[in-house]
Amino acid sequence: MPDRSTMKSTQTNNADSFETFLEGWMVRQEHYLDELLSAQQHCHDMQDEDIKELSSRMLAHYQEYYEAKSRIAQKDIFLAFSPTWLTSFERTFLWIAGFKPGMVFRIVTNSVLDMSEDQTQRMNRLLEQTKLEERALNDELAKVHESVAGPTMLEAVRRSGRLVDGEASEEETAIAKLRVALESLVANADSLRMRTAMKVVEILRPAQKVRFLAGAAQLQLKIRSWGLQRQEGERQESSEDER
Numbered sequence: 211m212p213d214r215s216t217m218k219s220t221q222t223n224n225a226d227s228f229e230t231f232l233e234g235w236m237v238r239q240e241h242y243l244d245e246l247l248s249a250q251q252h253c254h255d256m257q258d259e260d261i262k263e264l265s266s267r268m269l270a271h272y273q274e275y276y277e278a279k280s281r282i283a284q285k286d287i288f289l290a291f292s293p294t295w296l297t298s299f300e301r302t303f304l305w306i307a308g309f310k311p312g313m314v315f316r317i318v319t320n321s322v323l324d325m326s327e328d329q330t331q332r333m334n335r336l337l338e339q340t341k342l343e344e345r346a347l348n349d350e351l352a353k354v355h356e357s358v359a360g361p362t363m364l365e366a367v368r369r370s371g372r373l374v375d376g377e378a379s380e381e382e383t384a385i386a387k388l389r390v391a392l393e394s395l396v397a398n399a400d401s402l403r404m405r406t407a408m409k410v411v412e413i414l415r416p417a418q419k420v421r422f423l424a425g426a427a428q429l430q431l432k433i434r435s436w437g438l439q440r441q442e443g444e445r446q447e448s449s450e451d452e453r
Contacts, residue, residue: 224286225293228279228282268423269407290307299437312341333413358388
């Protein structure tokens, strides 16, 4: 078993690697938002195929994020649940290492005000299906929490501080089972997040897709900006207290 200093160093490297990726990804997010806002203003002059191509690129942009996050989760699933690259404000929105899938329906409500009756019915059916899948994942998360609090895991963690060579098998087995369970949970949650967004886009008409995707990008960038502002304010207050 690697010593704790090695594990800490590896975790730091993984976090730094993803933070570098995220910084570039957020810059591209801002560029996409500019495109979407421009398209929103000139939607009537654009061909449906052009809007579809922009929507596809935006969804591919999100897919890139999930693929990068998946690689981090495979390296260190515990880091994915406590992402150091997010501000404390951003972490308040986390649900199984990401945003709750149902959040996209709030964005639809705020950004798309002209859905037809058929679209509204389809959206409501999708919402109910998404809630069912969210509940199933919540049940799985509860089972993981119960296993962590169980006697086998607690004993393994208690013994981890005084193990010698050849005695780590029980602890490693318990931690490995937890890691596999969490990796599966995050993979399924990410899949639900992406599938829900794609199905929402499928229901919407071209001009509506633009407003929805712009609304989603704006919300994420605002949450990021607010989080960084709060973090900087807390840092300044801490510096003043130390003087």
